[in-house]
Amino acid sequence: MDSIHSFDSRHPANLICSLSNQFFHKEWCLGTGGAMSIRDTTTNYIYITPSGVQKELMQPKDLYVLTKNENKNKNRNQPYPYDIIYSPPLKISDCSPLFLACHEHKDANAVIHTHSQNSVLITLLFDKEFNISNMEQIKAMPSGRKDPETGKQINLSFNDNLCIPIIDNRPHEHDLLNSLKDVFEKYPNACAVLVRRHGLFVWGPTIDKAKIYNESIDYLLGLAIKMHQLNIHI
Amino acid sequence: MDSIHSFDSRHPANLICSLSNQFFHKEWCLGTGGAMSIRDTTTNYIYITPSGVQKELMQPKDLYVLTKNENKNKNRNQPYPYDIIYSPPLKISDCSPLFLACHEHKDANAVIHTHSQNSVLITLLFDKEFNISNMEQIKAMPSGRKDPETGKQINLSFNDNLCIPIIDNRPHEHDLLNSLKDVFEKYPNACAVLVRRHGLFVWGPTIDKAKIYNESIDYLLGLAIKMHQLNIHI
Amino acid sequence: MDSIHSFDSRHPANLICSLSNQFFHKEWCLGTGGAMSIRDTTTNYIYITPSGVQKELMQPKDLYVLTKNENKNKNRNQPYPYDIIYSPPLKISDCSPLFLACHEHKDANAVIHTHSQNSVLITLLFDKEFNISNMEQIKAMPSGRKDPETGKQINLSFNDNLCIPIIDNRPHEHDLLNSLKDVFEKYPNACAVLVRRHGLFVWGPTIDKAKIYNESIDYLLGLAIKMHQLNIHI
Amino acid sequence: MDSIHSFDSRHPANLICSLSNQFFHKEWCLGTGGAMSIRDTTTNYIYITPSGVQKELMQPKDLYVLTKNENKNKNRNQPYPYDIIYSPPLKISDCSPLFLACHEHKDANAVIHTHSQNSVLITLLFDKEFNISNMEQIKAMPSGRKDPETGKQINLSFNDNLCIPIIDNRPHEHDLLNSLKDVFEKYPNACAVLVRRHGLFVWGPTIDKAKIYNESIDYLLGLAIKMHQLNIHI
Numbered sequence: 001m002d003s004i005h006s007f008d009s010r011h012p013a014n015l016i017c018s019l020s021n022q023f024f025h026k027e028w029c030l031g032t033g034g035a036m037s038i039r040d041t042t043t044n045y046i047y048i049t050p051s052g053v054q055k056e057l058m059q060p061k062d063l064y065v066l067t068k069n070e071n072k073n074k075n076r077n078q079p080y081p082y083d084i085i086y087s088p089p090l091k092i093s094d095c096s097p098l099f100l101a102c103h104e105h106k107d108a109n110a111v112i113h114t115h116s117q118n119s120v121l122i123t124l125l126f127d128k129e130f131n132i133s134n135m136e137q138i139k140a141m142p143s144g145r146k147d148p149e150t151g152k153q154i155n156l157s158f159n160d161n162l163c164i165p166i167i168d169n170r171p172h173e174h175d176l177l178n179s180l181k182d183v184f185e186k187y188p189n190a191c192a193v194l195v196r197r198h199g200l201f202v203w204g205p206t207i208d209k210a211k212i213y214n215e216s217i218d219y220l221l222g223l224a225i226k227m228h229q230l231n232i233h234i
Numbered sequence: 235m236d237s238i239h240s241f242d243s244r245h246p247a248n249l250i251c252s253l254s255n256q257f258f259h260k261e262w263c264l265g266t267g268g269a270m271s272i273r274d275t276t277t278n279y280i281y282i283t284p285s286g287v288q289k290e291l292m293q294p295k296d297l298y299v300l301t302k303n304e305n306k307n308k309n310r311n312q313p314y315p316y317d318i319i320y321s322p323p324l325k326i327s328d329c330s331p332l333f334l335a336c337h338e339h340k341d342a343n344a345v346i347h348t349h350s351q352n353s354v355l356i357t358l359l360f361d362k363e364f365n366i367s368n369m370e371q372i373k374a375m376p377s378g379r380k381d382p383e384t385g386k387q388i389n390l391s392f393n394d395n396l397c398i399p400i401i402d403n404r405p406h407e408h409d410l411l412n413s414l415k416d417v418f419e420k421y422p423n424a425c426a427v428l429v430r431r432h433g434l435f436v437w438g439p440t441i442d443k444a445k446i447y448n449e450s451i452d453y454l455l456g457l458a459i460k461m462h463q464l465n466i467h468i
Numbered sequence: 469m470d471s472i473h474s475f476d477s478r479h480p481a482n483l484i485c486s487l488s489n490q491f492f493h494k495e496w497c498l499g500t501g502g503a504m505s506i507r508d509t510t511t512n513y514i515y516i517t518p519s520g521v522q523k524e525l526m527q528p529k530d531l532y533v534l535t536k537n538e539n540k541n542k543n544r545n546q547p548y549p550y551d552i553i554y555s556p557p558l559k560i561s562d563c564s565p566l567f568l569a570c571h572e573h574k575d576a577n578a579v580i581h582t583h584s585q586n587s588v589l590i591t592l593l594f595d596k597e598f599n600i601s602n603m604e605q606i607k608a609m610p611s612g613r614k615d616p617e618t619g620k621q622i623n624l625s626f627n628d629n630l631c632i633p634i635i636d637n638r639p640h641e642h643d644l645l646n647s648l649k650d651v652f653e654k655y656p657n658a659c660a661v662l663v664r665r666h667g668l669f670v671w672g673p674t675i676d677k678a679k680i681y682n683e684s685i686d687y688l689l690g691l692a693i694k695m696h697q698l699n700i701h702i
Numbered sequence: 703m704d705s706i707h708s709f710d711s712r713h714p715a716n717l718i719c720s721l722s723n724q725f726f727h728k729e730w731c732l733g734t735g736g737a738m739s740i741r742d743t744t745t746n747y748i749y750i751t752p753s754g755v756q757k758e759l760m761q762p763k764d765l766y767v768l769t770k771n772e773n774k775n776k777n778r779n780q781p782y783p784y785d786i787i788y789s790p791p792l793k794i795s796d797c798s799p800l801f802l803a804c805h806e807h808k809d810a811n812a813v814i815h816t817h818s819q820n821s822v823l824i825t826l827l828f829d830k831e832f833n834i835s836n837m838e839q840i841k842a843m844p845s846g847r848k849d850p851e852t853g854k855q856i857n858l859s860f861n862d863n864l865c866i867p868i869i870d871n872r873p874h875e876h877d878l879l880n881s882l883k884d885v886f887e888k889y890p891n892a893c894a895v896l897v898r899r900h901g902l903f904v905w906g907p908t909i910d911k912a913k914i915y916n917e918s919i920d921y922l923l924g925l926a927i928k929m930h931q932l933n934i935h936i
Contacts, residue, residue, distance in 0.1 A: 031918035136432035198838035216265035450499035684733035
């Protein structure tokens with residue numbers, strides 16, 4: 001692949017750049033923090049952000065593009081069989097094994113990772129899980145169940161419990177892979193994981209859904225922190 | 235109706251889209267939360283937002299347009315006699331019966347619904363009503379009384395009490411209809427209602443007025459929460 | 469005067485509109501709150517905002533223009549001898565007598581009035597005065613003294629005390645005039661006054677200075693409130 | 703030098719202006735507060751902001767340009783041998799001796815100074831140093847050590863301690879020079895210093911790095927303050 005370029009604002013590379021800019025201004029991706037990954041369902045190409053780039057300045061040419069190669073040898077550092085078909089003169093995000101794990105095991109076509117202050121603070125107030133219920137915004141979150149007739153995702157109801165597992169941070173992001181896989185197994189309906197003193201990973205079937213989940217979770221985390229400050233039992 | 239399109243920035247469809255974008259950036263309508271309805275007083279068409287659309291990306295073509303049909307059969311799910319004359323390939327907001335109730339019973343030509351964090355938190359600090367007085371911003375709120383000479387709405391004075399009733403949330407938004415009608419009866423001068431653990435509904439004679447009321451209420455809710463944190467008696 | 473129109477972004481009418489928009493987005497002028505006045509030192513025209521207009525949408529044609537007429541009869545409601553030479557189909561800001569008082573008695577060529585939450589909250593934490601010292605930002609504030617050689621305003625030093633008097637609110641803004649005049653007499657060096665449960669008035673020799681003072685005061689008020697929350701003695 | 707003008711958005715003068723505007727909207731440089739300095743590594747020209755200019759309105763023509771002149775006599779007020787080769791009709795930032803010290807002694811090509819509220823508040827919670835560890839964002843900060851093979855800066859690891867020294871403020875910014883030099887000596891790996899009741903200075907090998915460090919530090923200061931409010935041990 002020679003270059004990434006499209007005039008379509010809905011092209012994965014353009015979406016990653018416009019959302020990175022939006023998330024920077026939300027203060028979720030300061031100091032080059034955070035990362036994102038989108039799988040294009042027509043080409044199966046996966047677009048991943050590089051590390052070290054200021055998120056508000058991200059451009060399509062800065063992204064990595066990967067494609068699946070089942071024949072590729074896997075190893076500890078490259079646990080998923082993907083070839084890089086476009087690489088900028090930058091390091092690929094250290095989160096990329098985590099992103100590929102979401103694409104491979106969760107049928108996710110988009111993964112968003114932020115360092116939002118709400119996501120860091122909540123992991124200092126809760127231990128193994130963040131649970132919340134009886135909040136209207138929960139209805140924007142997926143239950144993990146599908147409607148048996150339409151096959152469409154069913155969202156949580158107002159009274160349902162939203163559970164986001166919390167895992168401990170590791171010095172290198174790719175070392176979180178085993179903990180993430182444990183989450184996949186123990187919380188099959190989860191669409192997000194909090195990493196203590198680090199941030200939030202959210203995945204979804206489309207980038208629109210992943211963004212809506214990410215926004216709703218951050219809103220709920222923010223509410224929970226304010227409730228804690230106001231001595232209101234969650 | 236074939237399509238919604240106007241170059242007039244004051245057209246109801248354009249106003250809903252520009253305000254949805256503004257409210258998203260105020261963090262009042264994250265994760266597709268919130269909704270809006272405007273009745274065009276010349277055509278009597280009612281424009282209503284769909285559900286599931288990211289508010290900062292809302293476009294006129296995404297809106298529903300309804301018109302009154304007195305002959306229409308009413309039932310539990312469609313308690314008001316309106317025909318849909320334009321529908322996008324999206325679900326109509328679950329709030330639409332509430333919006334129509336405001337248009338029908340309160341002479342409102344605009345209704346704004348948000349999930350602002352202030353509106354959720356205040357319902358955890360207060361039980362049946364939120365009351366505030368002796369705040370300059372109260373003067374931007376309507377008293378519900380009209381000047382006997384000019385027929386114009388009289389606003390509250392600095393020393394007047396602003397009362398916003400609080401109702402409990404229900405699993406489905408349209409199930410709030412009976413509670414809303416109770417509010418209409420018990421608080422005939424109210425222009426807003428808080429829904430516990432959910433958000434705020436505000437109505438007004440014009441979209442400009444509804445926006446000004448909504449902004450002023452959210453400001454007063456925010457002040458009240460900060461006063462609570464500072465141990466200042468409201 | 470037939471109309472207000474200028475392509476110069478530094479024209480008082482354009483500055484009032486661009487700053488009103490900026491202050492709206494700072495959440496200082498929500499729900500049509502706040503007001504502003506600028507005296508053009510070449511023409512001596514005074515430009516004043518109307519009431520009831522959304523500040524982010526303010527346009528030059530919405531402003532009032534006044535000019536001095538020493539022969540004009542003064543009365544209780546019009547205590548300063550000014551003629552209106554341009555009026556939009558809107559009410560003039562109820563603050564206008566206060567603005568004219570600043571122009572007349574304080575040599576101010578610009579007055580800014582906001583409803584910032586910091587300014588309201590601080591009047592609930594302090595009684596007659598807000599005092600702060602030993603903050604770098606104080607150096608952006610005027611001392612009220614002039615350099616005997618250059619005649620230029622001298623700003624406060626880091627160790628100096630900044631004192632902002634607090635007056636009680638009245639039902640009508642023009643009823644604050646007497647309290648404001650008392651402030652002029654008792655605090656001859658003040659460039660701002662806080663009105664309890666209402667907001668902040670700031671004046672300066674130019675609109676740039678008034679804006680810098682207003683910004684610096686709001687920053688210091690915000691710091692003082694956070695210090696209070698953190699149990700740090702101011 | 704007759705004028706500063708470049709169409710290249712990466713020219714130091716343009717970067718100072720666009721970042722000043724960005725930092726104003728982050729509320730780091732209100733009321734003309736804050737300052738910045740960049741050394742162009744090709745020409746060795748140093749671009750420095752003037753004092754008294756609103757940061758969101760800064761233009762290239764407002765900046766000072768300095769160049770080194772080893773033959774220049776040094777004195778107490780001009781401790782570094784630089785000639786001014788372009789000067790606007792404005793005072794140079796009172797921080798300029800501090801900026802030159804960073805350029806001279808720390809190999810810094812960029813220095814950022816802000817009055818962020820986080821940076822002021824943290825100096826009221828901590829005495830001589832601000833220390834934090836076990837936060838993912840720390841990994842965006844430099845360790846001060848270089849990779850012996852590549853010669854590239856090594857960043858801190860998740861478990862490393864980030865230490866930012868705190869010095870007391872002085873009435874005049876240039877009087878901070880001795881304290882700053884003490885910091886250089888005592889904390890050779892530091893890339894930032896907090897000034898009590900004043901703000902933050904951050905330096906780096908490039909303006910991009912200095913900006914990333916500044917953003918990351920402010921984020922960590924903000925987290926530490928919120929942790930304090932939530933009674934979470936840092």
